[in-house]
Structure formats: C-alpha cells, structure tokens
Amino acid sequence: MTVNPIFPAAVAADPVFLSDVREGFGGTRKTLSPKYFYDAAGSELFEAITALPEYYPTRTEIGILDARGPDIAALLPRHAALVEFGSGSTAKLRRLLRHLPDLAAYVPVDVSGEFLAEQAATLRHDFPGLTVAPVVADFTQHFALPESIAGTPRAGFFPGSTVGNFEPAEAEVLLRRFGEILGSGAFLVLGVDLVKETTRLEAAYDDAAGVTAAFNLNLLKRINRELGGDFDLDAFAHRAVFNREASRIEMHLVARSDQSVRIGGDGFSFREGESIHTENSYKYTLESFRTLAGRAGWQSVEAWTDAEALFSVHVLRRD
Structure with missing residues (x-):
C-alpha cells in the first residue's frame, strides 16, 4: 500500500485525533475511541441506523x-x-x-x-x-x-x-x-x-443491510481523509458481539489478511484476524x-x- 497521494503524510492534521490513533494502534490490542464516529458522514449514517428494523x-x-x-x-x-x-x-x-x-x-x-x-x-x-x-x-x-x-x-x-x-x-x-x-x-x-437476550442485541449492532458496518468502516475512511492514512476498507470486516460477562456489546473492525498501513508518517501492522476495537455499548x-x-x-x-x-x-x- 502507498500513502494517499491527495492527503500525504505531511498534511496538517488534527493533532489530538492523530495522537489518539497512534496511541490506540500502538498497543497490544488496537482500539479507537467511538467519539470519532461522528463526522458529518458518520452522523448521517447513525441517523440511518436509528431507522433500521433491527435497531x-x-x-x-x-x-x-x-x-x-x-x-x-x-x-x-x-x-x-x-x-x-x-x-x-x-x-x-x-x-x-x-x-x-x-x-x-x-x-x-x-x-x-x-x-x-x-x-x-x-x-x-x-x-x-x-x-x-x-x-x-x-x-x-x-x-x-x-x-x-x-x-x-x-x-x-x-x-x-x-x-x-x-x-x-x-x-x-x-x-x-x-x-x-x-x-x-x-x-x-x-x-x-x-x-x-443476546440475539436481539447483536442484531441491533449488525444489521442485514450493512449500515452499521458502513458506520464502523467510516472510521478508517476518516483516518484516510483527515490523517493521510492508506487503509484499504475492503480489507476489514465489521463484527459485533455481546460480551455477557462484561454486559456490553463490542464492535470491532477485523483484518481480513495480514497488512501494513501508514498514518501520519507512522507504520502499523495488522495480522489476519486482528481487530480494532471501536466501541463498547454497556x-x-x-x-x-x-x-x-x-x-x-x-x-x-x-x-x-x-x-x-x-x-x-x-x-x-x-x-
């Protein structure tokens, strides 16, 4: 993969967003704050989610x-x-x-x-x-x-x-x-x-139309656009699961294959099956x-x- 030519690594980026991405992707378990869901596109996608039959x-x-x-x-x-x-x-x-x-x-x-x-x-x-x-x-x-x-x-x-x-x-x-x-x-x-019950909860966060998946993947699209990332959105899959012990729904973006991504001049590696934990809903x-x-x-x-x-x-x- 190459750095996005329209938004190169040198692009002026929100330093807080970039810092949060670096911190979230730098640990053993990769995470990203759900507050970054809500750019203009994310807000519109969430409004669409609220009208879904499963939600x-x-x-x-x-x-x-x-x-x-x-x-x-x-x-x-x-x-x-x-x-x-x-x-x-x-x-x-x-x-x-x-x-x-x-x-x-x-x-x-x-x-x-x-x-x-x-x-x-x-x-x-x-x-x-x-x-x-x-x-x-x-x-x-x-x-x-x-x-x-x-x-x-x-x-x-x-x-x-x-x-x-x-x-x-x-x-x-x-x-x-x-x-x-x-x-x-x-x-x-x-x-x-x-x-x-688990089935009702998981269906609400993984709808048949794929709107929640698009909402989750919009995080990667936003990183590409605002931080000069080069994520291939097709290389990640949306997953939602209810963790009953913790009493929470977990949303993840799961790597479909081994890959490397560059963001703001830094490189991050993802193994096949490794996830970015994007949201909990207790x-x-x-x-x-x-x-x-x-x-x-x-x-x-x-x-x-x-x-x-x-x-x-x-x-x-x-x-």
Whole structure:
C-alpha cells in the first residue's frame, strides 16, 4: 500500500485525533475511541441506523418519551435552559419540546459543527419563539455554556443510550462532569439501554443491510481523509458481539489478511484476524444504573421503561 497521494503524510492534521490513533494502534490490542464516529458522514449514517428494523433503541426510547413526556416535563424546572450533550438529530428533543412551552433556551452541543448548524437552523424555523444557542464542543471534555443562559435553571438531555459507550468508570466521570457543567440543582434526562437476550442485541449492532458496518468502516475512511492514512476498507470486516460477562456489546473492525498501513508518517501492522476495537455499548439494569449515577453525584428521581423492558429513560437531579 502507498500513502494517499491527495492527503500525504505531511498534511496538517488534527493533532489530538492523530495522537489518539497512534496511541490506540500502538498497543497490544488496537482500539479507537467511538467519539470519532461522528463526522458529518458518520452522523448521517447513525441517523440511518436509528431507522433500521433491527435497531430497537431509538423507536423504543421515542415511544417512552411520547408516553411519558408530560411526566418528564413536570419534573423539570420552569423557564430552564435545556443542554443536549451530543445533540445530533432533533427528533427526540421535539418529543420534549411540545411539553416545555416555557423553555428559556435550547443549547445543543456536538463536535460536528456543520451538522449542528443545519439542525439548529431547522429548529429555529420550526420553533421561532425558542432561543437556540449551539455550542461546537466535545461533550466528553469541559466546555463553557453560553453566557446568555447564566443564572437560568438548567437541565441536561442525553438520549440514545450513549452513556453505554463509556466504560462504567468513565461513565461515572462523564456524569460527574455533566453535573459540574450544569451546576447544582440541575436535572438530567437520559436514555439507558437494558440487558436482554443476546440475539436481539447483536442484531441491533449488525444489521442485514450493512449500515452499521458502513458506520464502523467510516472510521478508517476518516483516518484516510483527515490523517493521510492508506487503509484499504475492503480489507476489514465489521463484527459485533455481546460480551455477557462484561454486559456490553463490542464492535470491532477485523483484518481480513495480514497488512501494513501508514498514518501520519507512522507504520502499523495488522495480522489476519486482528481487530480494532471501536466501541463498547454497556447494558444496565435499572438498579445498576441508579447505583452508577449515585456515585457520580446524581440522585434518581424517576425512571420509565417500555412494556418489554428493552430500554429506559431516567430523570436525575444533582444536589
């Protein structure tokens, strides 16, 4: 393989992305953070995943939000600013907005600036009375909220079971950070996927149409485009498996053959069958998640599930 001639090794690259790739590929077990899924193409692919028949979390969570929207809204402070961490599509937000007529502001936070701007513009058009103040930031790191919401009661929104993409200890850190950003007395509404049978879980992350595979492989495409990599995407296969002992779905990109890849001037070797571990999605029980949230400084106020107990929506409060 040769270095991509359009994006050579000398190309100016995001130093954090490049550092994370070097660190992730330099160990005995190769890994890559799932936060790099969500460039513009990755965000669009994920939105496509949420509409797949195998992918139950989105439609199930929306069903809970539709059924329990008035109950959720009744627990949140009036005239609040709603901060959505990793906002993406506004489909779930709209389920809550209909029950929050006096919302002071909506603050979507996302790393994909282009996608964020598009969604914010659409929301302003559809809700002309709502103040929309987008923030381009990595929600896993500390960031500043807009000065315009200073002194306003705050609530966070973190749907989609994204909390499950973090190791439990990392999820605890993340929830604690959300609390620090939102401040004392804040509320947090979030989705949490629940433990269930293996076949249903694995099908949700390895759909028949191959959309999740394309989403996973987009990581390699992004490395090629942004870091001057020369991955052959056809040389890697998508794999999803439920690790019941760890209570998590694991996503991998598995090398189909022995190969070498160059990224940012560095060389990396892959053996046939070796994988890049790209994502974990932890599954919780109601009680195990309440315990985790409590360690992060959040008190459980209420939680709801669907009739099959596939998914849950929680309301938490920070003292």
